[in-house]
Amino acid sequence: MSYSVGQVAGFAGVTVRTLHHYDDIGLLAPSERSHAGHRRYNDHDLDRLQQIVFYRELGFPLEEVAALLDDPDADPRAHLRRQRELLTARIEKLQKMAAAVEHAMEARKMGINLTPEERFEVFGDNDPEQYAQEVEQRWGGTEAYAESQRRAARYTKDDWKRMQAETDAWHERYGALMAAGGPPAGEAAMDLAEEHRQHMNKWFYECSYEMHRCLAEMYVADERFKAFYDSVRPGMAEHLKEAILANATRHA
Numbered sequence: 001m002s003y004s005v006g007q008v009a010g011f012a013g014v015t016v017r018t019l020h021h022y023d024d025i026g027l028l029a030p031s032e033r034s035h036a037g038h039r040r041y042n043d044h045d046l047d048r049l050q051q052i053v054f055y056r057e058l059g060f061p062l063e064e065v066a067a068l069l070d071d072p073d074a075d076p077r078a079h080l081r082r083q084r085e086l087l088t089a090r091i092e093k094l095q096k097m098a099a100a101v102e103h104a105m106e107a108r109k110m111g112i113n114l115t116p117e118e119r120f121e122v123f124g125d126n127d128p129e130q131y132a133q134e135v136e137q138r139w140g141g142t143e144a145y146a147e148s149q150r151r152a153a154r155y156t157k158d159d160w161k162r163m164q165a166e167t168d169a170w171h172e173r174y175g176a177l178m179a180a181g182g183p184p185a186g187e188a189a190m191d192l193a194e195e196h197r198q199h200m201n202k203w204f205y206e207c208s209y210e211m212h213r214c215l216a217e218m219y220v221a222d223e224r225f226k227a228f229y230d231s232v233r234p235g236m237a238e239h240l241k242e243a244i245l246a247n248a249t250r251h252a
Contacts, residue, residue, distance in 0.1 A: 007041075025066075051069055147206070178239055184240075189239070190246050219240060
């Protein structure tokens with residue numbers, strides 16, 4: 001049985017032009033011709049083409065492929081063994097590359113997908129990923145962290161701007177409450193503490209009252225969080241902590 005150049009091109013995943021070129025340079029001359037002079041390839045030709053395709057896939061130049069295949073002392077089984085070894089090494093390398101790409105994709109997917117310019121536009125100097133590595137080390141194994149990352153990966157610049165606008169508005173209202181002398185355990189402060197918790201639920205993860213208590217303690221214990229809230233209004237970190245604890249007790 002013999003096959004046309006078009007059929008062989010389809011079998012091997014190469015172009016007809018490539019097969020013509022292989023014929024022109026003597027790398028793969030078809031064993032037969034039709035009455036009209038068209039190329040016809042038999043099974044032996046297909047075996048040789050398979051070898052060519054393997055070596056080409058491995059990066060061998062055509063001249064070297066020809067030398068390997070035309071070596072009179074070469075054992076066909078030796079070709080196959082060599083190709084298997086080369087392919088195995090290639091597969092291992094590609095698997096490592098794929099793993100690296102997958103890791104990079106995951107890292108990108110789990111981050112805030114904004115350009116540096118967009119981040120500055122939304123957050124100013126307060127880059128939310130400034131402590132991303134530390135956050136992952138502390139909470140990376142929790143479902144809350146995973147959920148927060150999944151949500152963040154979907155947000156657009158407009159989403160982040162809306163979230164930031166809500167945060168700024170809440171800061172302004174809490175600062176006004178403090179300026180008016182509202183106590184942390186008062187209804188107004190507890191209501192704002194509940195808004196704070198609901199904001200976490202809406203944008204990041206399901207924040208239980210117990211988790212909210214833990215966050216409140218951190219806002220005072222971690223100097224960076226304390227400095228952030230106190231920059232909105234002096235004493236805000238401690239005031240908010242007490243309001244969160246009172247609100248959690250109210251809902252217990």
